[in-house]
Amino acid sequence: MLFNKKQPQLSAEQALGLKPMRLVEAEMQRVQGVDDNAGGLLTVKLRQPKWGRRLFRLPEHATKTFEFDSIGTFVWENIDGKTSVEQIIKRLSKRYDLNLREAQVPTLSFLQTLIKKGLVGVPLEKAKKEPV
Amino acid sequence: MKTQNVKSTTDPRLRIANCNRQLLAWQGWQLLIPNDWNPVKVEGDFDDGSLLIADMHAARLGLRWRKAAKTADPAKWADRAMRAEVGKLAASEVSDLAMPQASAWRISRLYTEPEPPGRDVWMGWSEPSGRVMEIVYHAQARDNVLAGDVLTTLADTTRGEPLAWSIFDLSVKTPAKLSLQWFKLNAGDLSLAFSEKRGRKLSVVRQIGPASLALARQPLDGWMSQQRHPLRKLYRPMSKPEPTVLGVGGQKLEGLRATLSRKRRLWWLWVVAKRLVLLGLHDPARKRLLIGQSEDEQVLRDLMASIGWAKGTE
Numbered sequence: 001m002l003f004n005k006k007q008p009q010l011s012a013e014q015a016l017g018l019k020p021m022r023l024v025e026a027e028m029q030r031v032q033g034v035d036d037n038a039g040g041l042l043t044v045k046l047r048q049p050k051w052g053r054r055l056f057r058l059p060e061h062a063t064k065t066f067e068f069d070s071i072g073t074f075v076w077e078n079i080d081g082k083t084s085v086e087q088i089i090k091r092l093s094k095r096y097d098l099n100l101r102e103a104q105v106p107t108l109s110f111l112q113t114l115i116k117k118g119l120v121g122v123p124l125e126k127a128k129k130e131p132v
Numbered sequence: 133m134k135t136q137n138v139k140s141t142t143d144p145r146l147r148i149a150n151c152n153r154q155l156l157a158w159q160g161w162q163l164l165i166p167n168d169w170n171p172v173k174v175e176g177d178f179d180d181g182s183l184l185i186a187d188m189h190a191a192r193l194g195l196r197w198r199k200a201a202k203t204a205d206p207a208k209w210a211d212r213a214m215r216a217e218v219g220k221l222a223a224s225e226v227s228d229l230a231m232p233q234a235s236a237w238r239i240s241r242l243y244t245e246p247e248p249p250g251r252d253v254w255m256g257w258s259e260p261s262g263r264v265m266e267i268v269y270h271a272q273a274r275d276n277v278l279a280g281d282v283l284t285t286l287a288d289t290t291r292g293e294p295l296a297w298s299i300f301d302l303s304v305k306t307p308a309k310l311s312l313q314w315f316k317l318n319a320g321d322l323s324l325a326f327s328e329k330r331g332r333k334l335s336v337v338r339q340i341g342p343a344s345l346a347l348a349r350q351p352l353d354g355w356m357s358q359q360r361h362p363l364r365k366l367y368r369p370m371s372k373p374e375p376t377v378l379g380v381g382g383q384k385l386e387g388l389r390a391t392l393s394r395k396r397r398l399w400w401l402w403v404v405a406k407r408l409v410l411l412g413l414h415d416p417a418r419k420r421l422l423i424g425q426s427e428d429e430q431v432l433r434d435l436m437a438s439i440g441w442a443k444g445t446e
Contacts, residue, residue: 012188016188069345069348069349070345071345097341097342098342099167099170099301100167100168100170100187100188102320104188104319106320
């Protein structure tokens with residue numbers, strides 16, 4: 001779009017080095033499944049949209065619940081702003097005995113979904129300005 | 133032209149157990165690659181195809197093969213192909229490479245990038261299958277990965293012989309009459325479909341993992357229902373799935389067997405098989421669900437019995 005900020009293009013190396021962090025303060029409620037594969041429910045308080053504040057007022061305690069499976073819960077629990085994407089993929093691969101490629105594809109896809117939903121963000125380091 | 137010798141270990145079990153490696157077997161080719169490397173792009177068939185192998189960061193290995201013309205001169209082909217790949221100047225630095233099974237290769241030439249990062253390129257003409265193969269290795273530093281590690285494990289299968297397949301953690305052996313029709317390599321859900329000539333007698337082998345997550349989502353007969361769902365317009369189930377046992381990799385695996393029958397109103401569709409057999413098995417040792425589908429139950433049982441053969445060589 002015309003007025004959107006241009007998103008920086010990242011190489012694969014840079015993308016794997018990113019350290020995603022949670023943008024919402026919410027606790028994951030574990031849901032026990034078969035063979036200790038626990039999924040989770042994440043309840044997030046809804047924010048008032050800026051543009052529709054006067055037209056559409058949300059109730060004060062409006063929330064939205066996201067349901068995660070066990071792999072999604074594992075990835076969410078590893079998002080702490082200190083663990084890189086590559087580390088999350090390797091931990092997932094070890095935990096569920098998956099091939100690295102089999103762990104990489106769903107992890108990246110899931111992280112993209114979380115970013116689109118506004119649950120997770122990735123800080124990009126600003127380029128240092130060179131002195132004139 | 134200089135000649136390099138490639139050391140090799142003859143015992144395949146020692147080769148696989150040497151370090152963290154996995155066996156990649158595709159369209160008759162077999163080679164050992166590090167566990168971190170995985171196929172990211174797979175195209176083609178036995179006579180003409182390509183494979184791109186990468187780790188999490190970058191492409192590592194590119195394989196390209198095609199059927200060689202019977203009357204072509206191997207040396208001229210190698211010269212021409214190497215010039216096209218690395219350029220005329222660099223082609224003068226190419227050397228012959230002595231492969232472990234020298235009799236299997238009519239010609240074997242290697243170009244090593246003198247100032248990496250760059251590409252090491254190998255070209256070979258395989259006698260067993262009559263195919264030519266080009267391998268490009270993306271070297272980040274001066275190492276001996278291509279000549280010393282990858283090429284020592286490269287093997288080919290004679291045309292018309294049974295084929296061994298191994299990709300990610302799905303490995304299966306097929307008889308000579310079956311060729312690969314299609315494949316789906318999704319994370320955690322791998323499918324290979326084989327058929328006889330002209331797409332007849334299709335047999336599908338599907339592996340889903342991890343089994344614990346898959347069974348948490350739905351039970352085994354649910355996965356079998358999902359497998360037969362695309363066939364619902366042509367087939368109807370004959371009866372409820374019944375328990376079955378099949379020996380796979382030296383273990384007895386329990387599962388379910390279901391039979392589908394072609395719908396009566398489609399009696400005129402002679403190209404569609406009258407009956408299909410579905411097998412669903414749970415492999416607790418490998419933590420995988422195995423689902424098979426075929427109109428020939430014996431072929432299907434033989435295919436599924438061979439699943440996991442690559443693991444057995446460790």
